Amino acid sequence: MTIKTSRFAIVTDSTADVPIDTAESLNISVIPAVLTLDGETYVDGLDISRAEFYERMPDLRIPPTTAVPSVLVFEETYQRLFENGVERILSIHLSANLSGMFNTAEQAALNFDEQVKVFDSGQLTLGTGFQVIEAAQSIVNGLEFDQVVNTAKRFRERAYVLALIDRLEFMRRSGRVKWLRANIGDFLQIKQLVEVKDGLVNAVARTRTYTKAFEQLISIASTWKNIKRLAVLHSGAPEKAKELTERVVNLCPNPLMIVNITTVIGIHVGPGCVGLAVLTQD
Amino acid sequence: MSKPYKDIDPELRARLLEGAQEIDGATLSQLLFASLDWLRTNQQLVNSLNVFPIPDGDTGTNMVLTMQSAVDEINNISERSVGDVASAIAQGALMGARGNSGVILSQIWRGFAHVLENEEIMTAESFVSSLKEASKTAYKGVVRPVEGTILTVSKDISTEAQKALDGGITSTLELLERVVEAADDSVERTPDLLPVLKDAGVVDSGGKGLFFILEGMLRAAYRLPLDQPILSVQPLSLLDLDRAAESIEPGQDWEVIIDFSPEELLDLGPFYTKLEEIGTSIQVGEGDGMYRMHIHVQDEKEYEPIDYIKGLGTITNIAIENLMVQTAKPExxxxxxxxxxxxxxxxxxxxxxxxxxxxxxxxxxxxxxxxxxxxxxxxxxxxxxxxxxxxxxxxxxxxxxxxxxxxxxxxxxxxxxxxxxxxxxxxxxxxxxxxxxxxxxxxxxxxxxxxxxxxxxxxIQSAAITTATRSVEIDDVKVETGQVIGLLNGKLTCSGTSIEEVLIDILKEASTDKYEIITLYYGEDLNAMQANQLADIIRETYPKLEIEVHDGTQPHYQLILSIE
Structure with a gap:
């Protein structure tokens, strides 16, 4: 591990889907989320690979569940950074509306006075990850802590996730979205486009077929302007992701990221989904 | 068509005409009750005037229920000026309107009532104005009025009424006579105005319903019975027996259907009278010297129609169904x-x-x-x-x-x-x-x-598969009663002997290979296994398409399909 020379540090969790090499090169500390499969507990991305998870998911007898890491894990992470000479920490996490991660981090932060600022990204997966990367980059660029926070805030307004949900049953079971109550999708096959915006998962469109939903996803993406970063997301669907990549690769001047999304979100959306995380600039 | 009121004793007629210069609220109520009775008596006949050979658009039933609601509303009011009664009719018809014909009928009553709003009695003049306003309101209620329908009939009777008034008629009853005749003629002309009617060999059902409403009034005025249809014998193909079984009332424990050929020419008057002693929901159809009789009877009376008809000729077929069991189904x-x-x-x-x-x-x-x-x-x-x-x-x-x-x-x-x-x-x-x-x-x-x-x-494209309720040729598709027929986007597209055959035809017609997914909703007449077999046939023909099968439980249509 490189020796931390910065006075400020960024902490996030594994649901932000920041690639490991990016996290290392920008000194981002990543707290892994926890999931339970058939009674056994795994650490996201460590004990179980994402590819393996999505492969096993359809055959699980008991629906998998996720857990927020304990307050202690956050405290230890913060503590270690302070011991290494960090003065202030910006801890960026997934939407507080959708997970207890933010609240757990806040509790841990109480032990460090004003030194830890916990930040609700209002996003999921790389919608959060992009904010994390931009904030970390601003530290590397030598900005003051307030400016780093402002960077995160500015990009929070410019991060957006659009996804195609292949099977609604997982999302419905998760109970995280209000519009997906009761018996929606009991009979007909439904492909659902969703967006993550202002901390919530909203319905964008519903179609009967994957192809129609896929084309709609691309047509929405093609309206996006001033794209700074773009990522193709998928839940154990590399072929679909490849197809999507080919269609959107020209939308972004920077290299495209392709991410098999965090198992913690995968549990709630099920396998076979694709999506885009985008960050725009002025 | 027979016009029994023409055979009325001239002396009686003259006396009645004289006594009916004007109509008060109570009389209008009585006339409306008669309308409903007469329409109900002829309900099945109106239902059978269906352009498409498919079991839908029960115009007769819709108009009866609309009129029933009007009658209920009359019974709710205490004031009895003609204006009050007309308003009640309009209000009741409005709330009870079912189907397109019911809605147009309710508009007719609305216009009718509008003119009479503050009137104590209805004179020949106000009768004519009401009919005029009735027709105008009906036309306005439809975005694209089509001639050869109930609208045309409403217009024709209004024109004729005006003519009669201009010719010096002052009795409302005499006006009604002319109106009923005009309605009759107008209904007969509907196939000349609307080609689909001509192709199907029927007159417009809504127009016919309006005719019965008016004729019922006239029959009541002449004290003629309202419970026995004049056109008592329909072609066999028009006899819609399935539907009759759907509204079962107490005392209708058995349904008996008898096919027979009478030894002598069947005298319908006594035939009906006898059947009415035995049961209800009587329908008689005729074709090629054969008759089919349908009746609902009480328990322990199920063999009476058979014994009776045995005496009239040769019975070729008997079907007896226990309606008590049918209604007891755990639906x-x-x-x-x-x-x-x-x-x-x-x-x-x-x-x-x-x-x-x-x-x-x-x-x-x-x-x-x-x-x-x-x-x-x-x-x-x-x-x-x-x-x-x-x-x-x-x-x-x-x-x-x-x-x-x-x-x-x-x-x-x-x-x-x-x-x-x-x-x-x-x-x-x-x-x-x-x-x-x-x-x-x-x-x-x-x-x-x-x-x-x-x-x-x-x-999307919508398709449906059902059984033809009669023989007809529409849009170059020839259909025999009992054949399987396919409708694509509401249009009769193909016919055949099996569901499989029609299903494949209709999918071909829909250019299905350009689509992604077919959803089959199977009706109450099919079970899941049959539906899945049909889905397999589609899979063989269109291996690239996704096929979904769901239980639709819809009546009449074996399959409803969505192609998208």
Whole structure:
């Protein structure tokens, strides 16, 4: 591990889907989320690979569940950074509306006075990850802590996730979205486009077929302007992701990221989904 | 057509005409009761005047129920001026309007009542003005008026009434005579104005219904019976026995159907009189010297019609069905109230859908529909029922999916009776309604959501497979009674001897290979295994397409298909 020379540090969790090499090169500390499969507990991305998870998911007898890491894990992470000479920490996490991660981090932060600022990204997966990367980059660029926070805030307004949900049953079971109550999708096959915006998962469109939903996803993406970063997301669907990549690769001047999304979100959306995380600039 | 009132004793007629210069409220009530009775007596005949050889558009039933609602409303009022009675008729017909013909009928009554609003009695002059206003209002109620329908009949009778008045007629009864004759002639001319009627070999059903309403009044005035149809014998192919079994009342324990050839020419008068002693729901059909008699009888009387008809000729076929068992089927266990519906918050956009069949109702519920109205092919919901569905929702933004071309007008009429903001999405089939649900967004902008839902109708093709209820040739498709027929986007497209054959034909006609997914909703006459076998046949023909099979439980249609 490189020796931390910065006075400020960024902490996030594994649901932000920041690639490991990016996290290392920008000194981002990543707290892994926890999931339970058939009674056994795994650490996201460590004990179980994402590819393996999505492969096993359809055959699980008991629906998998996720857990927020304990307050202690956050405290230890913060503590270690302070011991290494960090003065202030910006801890960026997934939407507080959708997970207890933010609240757990806040509790841990109480032990460090004003030194830890916990930040609700209002996003999921790389919608959060992009904010994390931009904030970390601003530290590397030598900005003051307030400016780093402002960077995160500015990009929070410019991060957006659009996804195609292949099977609604997982999302419905998760109970995280209000519009997906009761018996929606009991009979007909439904492909659902969703967006993550202002901390919530909203319905964008519903179609009967994957192809129609896929084309709609691309047509929405093609309206996006001033794209700074773009990522193709998928839940154990590399072929679909490849197809999507080919269609959107020209939308972004920077290299495209392709991410098999965090198992913690995968549990709630099920396998076979694709999506885009985008960050725009002025 | 026979006009029994023409055979009336001239002396009696003269006396009656003299005594009926004007009509008061009580008389108008009596006349309306007679209208309803006479229309009901001829209900099956009006039902059978169906352009398409498919079991839908029960014009007779819809008009009877609309008139029933008018009569109920008359019974609710205490004031009895002609204006009061006319207003009650208009109000009752408005709320009870079912089907397109019912809605137009309610508009006729609205115009009729408008002229009489403050009148104590109706004179020949005001009668003529009422008829004129009635026709005008009916035309205005339809976006694109079609001639050769009930509208034309309403116009023709108004013209004739004016002529009669100008010719010096002062008795309202004599005017009514002329009006009934004009209605009769006008109905007979409808096939000349509307080619589909001519092709199908029928007159317009709504116009015919209006004729019976008027003729019922005239028959009452002449003290003629109202419970025995004049045109008592219909062609066999028009005899719609299936449907008769659907409305079973107490005392109708057995259904007996007898085919026979009489030894001598059948004297219908005594034949009917005898049958009426035995039972109810009597229908008689004739074809090629053969007769078919249908009757509902009480328990332990089921053999009486057989004994009686044995004495008249040779019986070739007997069918006896126990209706007590039929009605005891546990269908009540599956009522719409068992279906879990999406809850809705004030300010959100709710969807009301008309669903023919429990299975389809469940599918609509699974797409987020907030309220369901039962109905469709055979039973069209009334304006009142639709309006109640709007009123019961906790939000004031509502979208309605009629899912049948014969319900759209009633839905539109219901929107005018509620203060809520309602958009009628003109879905003419269940698949269109389902397609519209995919564009629904409860949190969306109302106008944008409604127009997105309407736009979604074009994204799919709807098809249906049923059994032809009679022989006909329409749009170059020749159909025999009992054959399987296929409709594509509401148009008769093909016929054949098996569901498989018609299914393949219709998919070919729909250019199915250009689409992605076919959804089959199988009706109450098929089971899951049969439906899955049909799905397998489609898979073989279109291996690239996705096929989904769902239980629609719809009556009459073995299959409803969505191709998208």
């Amino acid at each position: 009540q266990a599956h009522s719409l109230s068992d279906i879990r519906l999406q809850s809705i918050e004030p300010g959100e956009i709710a969807v009301v859908a008309v669903a023919p069949g429990m299975g389809l109702a469940r599918v609509f519920a699974s797409l987020g529909v907030t309220a369901l109205i039962e109905g469709g092919q055979t039973m069209n919901p009334s304006t009142q029922e639709i309006m109640n569905a709007f009123e019961n929702l906790p939000t004031d933004q509502v979208v309605i999916l009629p899912n049948n071309k014969n319900i759209i007008l009633a839905a539109q009429q219901a929107t005018e009776l509620t203060v809520k903001k309602v958009a009628v999405i003109p879905t003419v089939s269940v698949p269109q309604g389902i397609a519209a649900m995919f564009a629904w967004n409860s949190d969306g902008n109302f106008e944008a959501t409604a127009s997105a839902m309407a736009a979604a109708l074009d994204s």
